[in-house]
Amino acid sequence: MNQLLMKTEGLCKYFFRDSGFLGREQKVIKAVDTADLEVKHGETLALVGESGSGKTTLGKTMIRIYKPTKGKIWFEGDEICSVEGDRLRHYRRYMQMVFQDPTSALNPRKTVLDIISLPLRIYQDLSRAERRQRVKELLEMVELPGDFLYRYPHALSGGEKQRVGIARALALNPKLIVLDEPTSALDVSVQAKILALLQRLRREFQLTYIYISHDLSVVKNTSDRTVVMYLGQIMESALTDDLFKSPLHPYTRALLSAIPIISAEEQEVIPEEITLVGEIPSPLEVPPGCNFVSRCQEKMPICETDEPPLAKVGNDHYVWCHRYL
């Protein structure tokens, strides 16, 4: 359980945009900046942060959907950041993704059979009948009836589409699945069912999840560890229970205080309300020093000039903030 599945060191993903006359200036968007992460076998690691914090980009870069700009990624001890071609394909089958928008994730011109067959066609040498049999099994795993094989995505509900997306991700027996807000496009009643399905699949197939979300109440109940991101950088990383009990980074505290409270029990856990002023800055104009400095209510002079160092504040609890040195 505590074996390391994936580790990243100084992982960066920058996007470059030409601007100015004839594109002579190049602007750099640091979508993910020096991310250090560890993912353990069988755990659910949550990436949280508001829109534009780079959590989706980090997830996609970790499983090499995006090519990293800098840094290192180890998958089961193998460095996979610089591998290409067939070697990369070898690792890709173990790392799959479930997308936020199930409609966009399924080609509207293909049947469910074709959609789920694609990974099988690329990686496995099966006959048509064998493939169909396997797709039927996969549909069963995600609790869809076998007669969905010949349906087109437009004939499916949002939840059913997402199940098809999950079935496709499972097709090659992956070890790691990046779930990019898998329920945020769905109705509340369907959300719970999809979450329960994902939990069941995780136990059944010993899967490791990277769960990208901005729904903190879901994260609290489903993930083992939580990583808080802001403007492309990791702010705090801790066991989920620790993080919700004793959030340290000013941003984490503000984020947690924004959770809608229902029970009195929750009331005790969550700090008094902190309202952040302003918007997340444009990733084109990242402030010097700490990324959070423009909205931090506890900033010190050093925050304006120096990047915050990493501080280990407890068992598996890390925070990138000058206040905890």
Next chain:
Amino acid sequence: MEQVLRRKEKGNLARAFYRFKKNPLSLIGLGIILTMVLIAIFAPFIAPYPGDAGGAVHFKEMFQSPSWKHSFGTDEVGRDVLSRIIFGSRISLTLGIVVLSVAVGVGIPLGLFAGYFGGKVETVIMRITDIFLSIPPLVLALVVTAVLERNLQNSMFAIAFTWWPWYARLAYGQTLSKKEEDFVEVSESLGASRLYIIFGEILPNMTSPLLVKITLDMGYAILAGAALGFLGLGAQPPTPEWGTLVSLGRIHLPKMWWLSTFSGLAIFVTVLGFNLLGDGLRDFFDVEVD
């Protein structure tokens, strides 16, 4: 169970046809085109004087006005105008099919590649496309036919030469929007080949606008072919090409009015048919084509 589903798909088709039927104009268009295709296929059996399609000469019967014997009259060497127009449908439809096959076959892959690969590939392909689009098609076709020998094959080539950039543009625009969809990223991350992604994932998503544009363009291509024929740069006599027939009859206007009128009407009706059908399909698929 699968049987049931198959039947259900068929049910969708039936419903699609029902929706299409509700637009009477597009049905008229479909009717015109089907009639034209049948006429073209069975021309030797339908034409009252099949021998008159070519260079036959019957001086005794020249310049007869429409009658029971010759419904559309006869021309300057006594050939039956109706028979010649019936055989002309073969030429016009062939021209339309050949021109569009070439234009689609060349333009669509170029547009797909430009849109999918971007960068230098896009710059080269799309700038060449822009150059072609900046010259009026008929003028460009005139230049090409003027350089080459004047015959039907070369006029088809000339029109196709001016036509592909529109398809490159259509495919390019569609590709730009489709390649941002997550299903393309899924295929990429699974390591599917680029050719599969372009032709297997992206291309099927542009069939509706493509079908509409091809239908509308059949009419315009036939019109362009007739224009070249009229100017004497396309099919040469005695080929019974409609544009050529209009042009040959023109010098006998207004007295021998039937020569140009009926061949002109044939062009008109065919182009109208494709336009009505194309408009109907456009409403049906609910797509925009430029």
